[in-house]
Amino acid sequence: MNFTEIKEIKDKIMSGYEITRDEALKLSEGGHIEALYYSANQLRAKFCGFRFEMCSMFNVSSGVCEEDCHWCPLSKNSSIDYASMVNFNLDKTIERIIQLREKGVRRIELSAKGRALDDKQLDEMIEYFNVIGEKCDIGLCASLGTLSYEQLKRLKNETKVVRYHCNIETSERFYPQVCSTIDIHDKYRTLLDAQKVGFQACSGGIIGMGETMEDRIDMALKLRELGVNSISLNILFAFNGTPFEKQQIPGSQEILTTFALFRFINPRAQIRFARGRSLIKIIEKDALQAGINASAVGEILVAAKSTDIDNDINVFKSEGFIL
Secondary structure (H helix, E strand, C coil): CCHHHHHHHHHHHHCCCCCCHHHHHHHCCCCCHHHHHHHHHHHHHHHHCCECEEEEEEECCCCCECCCCCCCCCECCCCCCHHHHCCCCHHHHHHHHHHHHHHCCCEEEEECCCCCCCHHHHHHHHHHHHHHHHHCCCEEEEECCCCCHHHHHHHHHHCCEEEEECCCECCCCCHHHCCCCCCHHHHHHHHHHHHHCCCEEEEEEEECCCCCHHHHHHHHHHHHHHCCCEEEEEECCCCCCCCCCCCCCCCHHHHHHHHHHHHHHCCCCEEEECCCHHHHHHHHHHHHCCCCCEEEEEEECCCCCCCCHHHHHHHHHHCCCEC
16 A cells, blocks of 8 residues: 555544455555554554553463463473473562552553363462452453353452453464464453453454464454454564474564554554563564554563563653653
């Protein structure tokens, strides 16, 4: 598409129009990419303003997971013992959450491995959330797999959790290439049920697993259909010992175009950096001007180094955001 066509689509979206799949595909084909990024940034400013949300993620699980998610170092497919790195301690976690809140982090997520939790495991998670909720003035998010409707109701009614997270990972077409033990339709159902019981929905996926740009566009469209208002975009960290260990990081233009397309398709959503941000530091500021308006900082789940939150804050503020 040329500059005029990109601007016309952007202007229509600003007036309430929802971009079509064909239009998104044409936007992805290259040409006038700076206009694409600039327009994505205008959409972010129009619908989300300059408020930037920082969140942190804590993994409470230990041991090998029985699912076969090809990207995950805890998966039963992994030949490396990343599972031993997980050592959740509630008191130390609370201390760290208080430190993060003082830095401006507004949400924390507790995440558990596996497809879902049984009721005993859910009881334990509810207790964690309630202790943290009593001691920390911070928004609470949960990522506990494909819980049942009744379990989601319990989590909503018995805790202060306000947002439920469940990544759909990629397009429905490509999903069988990345996981065979969790049905993607269960993930869809979980996100819809979470909203029915009153949670905000958070979801997203991973860039760089071998999927095409078409797969990413279809994922973005599915998130729009599901009503997801918080979208996490991970860059694949190709852990040694996992089936994806030899995957290459996509090029900078490809990643920036992906971010911009997600903004065109989901103009009102928070679109956040998640895992793998350390792999794209060279284009981080460009991404902040191409649709991104949130980020995971500090703790970012298992086997991922904590980010330098002070540097993160300086970068976000330098690009004009308000924390």
